[in-house]
Amino acid sequence: MIPIDTFRLNPNIFTDQLAAVSMREGMGRGLLGLGRIDGRVVVLCADLTDSTKTDYFAEEFPERFVQVGVAEQNMAATASGMAAMGKIPFVASFAIFSPGRNWEQIRTTVCYNDLPVKIIGSHAGVTVGADGGSHQALEDVALMRVLPRMTVLSPCDQIEARKAVEAAASVEGPVYIRLSRISTPLLTTESTSFVVGRASLFYGTNDRPAQLGIIATGSLVYQAMLAARIMEEKHGITVKVMNLSTIKPLDQEAILELARETGALITVEEHQQAGGMGSAVSELLAGRCPVWVEKVGVNDDFGQSGTAEELLRHYSLDKEGILAAAIRVLYRKQELN
Amino acid sequence: MTLVNKEKLQKLEEEAQQIRCLVIESLQSAGSGHTAGPLGMADIITAFYFHLLRHDPKNPEWPDRDRLVLSNGHICPALYAAMARTGYFSQDKLKTLRKFGSPLQGHPHREWLPGLETSSGPLGSGLSQAVGMALADRINEEQQEKFFYCLLSDGELNAGNTWEAAMLAAKERLYNLIAVVDRNSIQIDGYTEEIMPLEPLRDKWRNWNWHTLEVDGHNFEEFIKAVEQGQAVFNKPTVILAHTIPGRGVSEFERQYEWHGRTPDRKQVRQALKELRTLGGKIEE
Secondary structure, rough: OOOOOHHHHOOOOOOOOOEEEEEHHHHHHHHHHHHHHHOEEEEOOOOOOHHHHHHHHHHHHHHEEEOOOOOOOHHHHHHHHHHHOOOOEEEEOOOOOOOOOOOHHHHHHHHOOOOOOOEEEOOHHHHHHHHHHHHHHHHHHHHHOOOOOOOOOOOHHHHHHHHHHHHHHHHOEEEEEOOOEEEEEEOOOOOOOOOOOOOOOEEEEOOOOEEEEEEHHHHHHHHHHHHHHHHHHOOOOEEEEEOEEEEEEOOOHHHHHHHHHHHHHEEEEEEOOOHHHHHHHHHHHHHHHHHEEEEEEEEOOOOOOOOOHHHHHHHHOOHHHHHHHHHHHHHHHHHOO | OOOOHHHHHHHHHHHHHHHHHHHHHHHHHOOOOOOOHHHHHHHHHHHHHHHHHOOOOOOOOOOOOOOHHHOOOHHHHHHHHHHHHOOOOOHHHHHHHHOOOOOOOOOOOOOOOOOOOOOOOOOOOOOOOOHHHHHHHHHOOOOOOOOOEEEEEOEEEEEEEEHHHHHHHHOOOOOOEEEEEEEEEEOOOEEEHHHHOOOOOOHHHHOOOOEEEEOOOOOOOHHHHHHHHHHHHOOOOEEEEOOOOOOOOOOOOOOOHHHOOOOOOHHEEEEEHHHHOOOOOOOOO
């Protein structure tokens, strides 16, 4: 049975009391906390300390902070050297630069060497907004999840971002943590479970089987929950929403259970449809439990300037986009099975 | 620091010849691999493993050892031969170079062979790793004085990553970091100054705020003295531009960029070993 976490979530999710806060803030606080309890933790940043909120750590532990300048390849490989000497390095930048620009260094010097370097890629997805397509990483999950030994985490809010950073330090090998630029609704609470490799249900009940499963990750978990509520309340369709905060290793049992139960899944992510979380889920299902899957993600395209809302709407990543996907996948389930 | 006397120098020279022979033999057994680089760097690698490095082949994880990062992983046949000769593993393993299941992977993989400080092959990131090691060591309060060495090819100075690392090392004043550039002036596609000119190379490093030295990479005395000078510099990293002859020791291979990634056939092996063992006909086999 997939753990149901709905009662441990923020009770204000469907109210106008819901606060939106920064994931990066959670990450920065998490790093600071780690620094206080573990002297092996070091942080490297490529000229983005304020944007990545590594400045908290840098101010308190200047001797354990390395400013490498605009040089992400050097940042990854230097971190590898530090890890080889027993440190637990966290490298932080925008996802488009790290892992965007330093993939081979991550592959060879970190993963191939099996060293515990933790890569924080912030400003992932189109919700970066005004900076435009050049700065909106939509390929980073694909780049990271194909690497042997890499763990890929994609927290959905500030609290999960902090927990992800804390958990990453305890993972033996390399870890990639994907974060958004924008403030995202605070969905979870301190008591919501966060275990690397474990998915949990954020919407739905085990009282009756669901007709549709939505697997969402990162900033779009909230959109998935909004869509699920509309489907239930307006259309009488029972839905379960899974928060997949670990993209690799996949929680196979939880995903298979949801697939068997519903026979129709939607994956939701702020990433290319190709190679991302939806692909990972599809790879699993193709071999173990082939059901209809509809991917909500960017369809072989680049981002552009705009507000986060405009862009989510344009690329059909918001609740309307998810509802449209729901109609498509439920039609197939009903008509083609 | 130990002084090198004449006797020691001669021993090192003889050892380097042995290593060249082992390089040729292991390449022949492998049937593929790089010939010019390992022969060209045999002297420098010998100087490190038999004289300069503080290491313990029987205890490769010894925390206080010096670290030697081989950035240009493709010259590993010479590294492997030196490791075998100093007792990291038995010499007959050299025959398994590049073969299935062998700890002597085609390019070094640290998980397969204790004593390797890193895995390398893709060029340009070794200096970063050595910089990271030196930085991490400085954070450790209980640190024992140790040196961090990085062997680089001149070809990989084409890579921006190398210069990013060079900037960081200078910024952090990593005085216990010594880089050695194998200045053999060839790379896969041709001569370095035709593919991507590096000169004035010493000025480049000097302007990057490194202490720079230029030596004959086949002159043990000169090279060892340069490393010792690098060890004595207290506020900067040191780079030694070591001029070497690619394919050194075998006249057919010397200075020919075509031998960068080629392996000798049986006849060429026989000829090469004869030339190495007789020091080019100066002594009897």
